[in-house]
Amino acid sequence: MTRSVLGIVGGSGIYDLPGLEDAQWVTVSSPWGAPSDQVRIGTIDGLKVVFLPRHGRGHVYAPSDINYRANIDVLKRCGVTDLVSVSACGSLKEELAPGTFVLVDQFIDRTIAREKSFFGKGCVAHVSMAFPVSPKLVDSIEKAARAEDLTYRRGGTYLAMEGPQFSSLAESHMYRAWGCDVIGMTNMPEAKLAREAEICYASVAMITDYDSWHPDHGAVDIQTIIKVLHENAGNAQRLVGRLARDLPREHEACPHGSDTALEYAIMTAPDKRDPELLAKLDAVAGRVLNA
Numbered sequence: 524m525t526r527s528v529l530g531i532v533g534g535s536g537i538y539d540l541p542g543l544e545d546a547q548w549v550t551v552s553s554p555w556g557a558p559s560d561q562v563r564i565g566t567i568d569g570l571k572v573v574f575l576p577r578h579g580r581g582h583v584y585a586p587s588d589i590n591y592r593a594n595i596d597v598l599k600r601c602g603v604t605d606l607v608s609v610s611a612c613g614s615l616k617e618e619l620a621p622g623t624f625v626l627v628d629q630f631i632d633r634t635i636a637r638e639k640s641f642f643g644k645g646c647v648a649h650v651s652m653a654f655p656v657s658p659k660l661v662d663s664i665e666k667a668a669r670a671e672d673l674t675y676r677r678g679g680t681y682l683a684m685e686g687p688q689f690s691s692l693a694e695s696h697m698y699r700a701w702g703c704d705v706i707g708m709t710n711m712p713e714a715k716l717a718r719e720a721e722i723c724y725a726s727v728a729m730i731t732d733y734d735s736w737h738p739d740h741g742a743v744d745i746q747t748i749i750k751v752l753h754e755n756a757g758n759a760q761r762l763v764g765r766l767a768r769d770l771p772r773e774h775e776a777c778p779h780g781s782d783t784a785l786e787y788a789i790m791t792a793p794d795k796r797d798p799e800l801l802a803k804l805d806a807v808a809g810r811v812l813n814a
């Protein structure tokens with residue numbers, strides 16, 4: 524049996540997790556470089572919870588500057604089995620009004636300037652991203668959202684853009700034509716790296732704006748986003764608190780195999796593997812490399 528450990532990556536406006544018991548900021552180092560910040564480790568009703576502010580306290584890192592590999596690596600080192608991103612996002616659908624929480628289930632990755640894999644020359648691996656989100660974890664988030672009476676929608680496609688500038692009007696229309704529901708700058712490659720690290724991942728997109736396409740709303744601006752984020756911070760905290768109280772204490776196997784993603788993924792023959800890369804993979808791929 525594996526005990527559940529809940530990880531929370533806090534996005535814009537979420538730099539701490541009130542309600543954590545016996546909480547401490549802890550430095551965890553990673554062979555992948557510096558993570559965004561220390562992690563805040565504590566418990567909620569006996570469940571270990573590990574919180575990491577994605578942009579660092581004080582919002583130091585832009586989306587393209589975040590060391591996503593180090594972030595996922597340190598969360599893995601802390602034993603995280605289930606990881607929930609809480610992110611500010613723009614809406615690409617009329618019915619997804621600011622204040623709505625979308626429980627994302629698909630992604631389109633349009634980022635272009637980020638390290639996207641722990642693997643590469645000397646240890647090549649290919650994991651499935653067909654179903655990037657763990658439905659059991661989303662079940663628990665949905666239960667929590669219902670219990671807290673939040674306005675939410677289960678399912679939605681998140682368009683990950685490079686940023687840091689917001690989309691042009693033409694891009695915004697194009698993403699709508701593609702059928703995307705929300706737009707943000709951070710969930711990729713985070714979701715891909717969580718899959719490589721065999722961590723169940725889910726993303727809560729807190730809608731803050733209508734991006735730039737809506738004829739009755741002006742183009743997105745940061746003041747509006749911050750205002751909506753402040754209005755929703757309490758809801759986000761209640762959601763996470765409830766999720767932590769109710770998450771099954773025994774980690775449930777992911778129907779999409781998130782927790783066994785590396786089982787047959789590594790292509791490089793054992794005698795051709797690069798020892799330096801293998802050493803860096805000790806946390807994310809230890810389960811299969813040490814088997």
Ligand SMILES: CSC[C@H]1O[C@H](OP(=O)(O)O)[C@H](O)[C@@H]1O
Pocket residue numbers: 533534535536577578586609610611612686706707708709710748
């Ligand atoms: C503050 S608006 C743009 C910024 O907010 C989102 O970040 P996060 O997902 O960490 O909440 C968005 O992706 C941009 O990085």
Ligand SMILES: Nc1ncnc2[nH]cnc12
Pocket residue numbers: 611612613614684689690706707708731732733734735743748
């Ligand atoms: N419209 C938008 N585009 C990209 N990232 C966002 N984060 C919040 N709103 C956003």
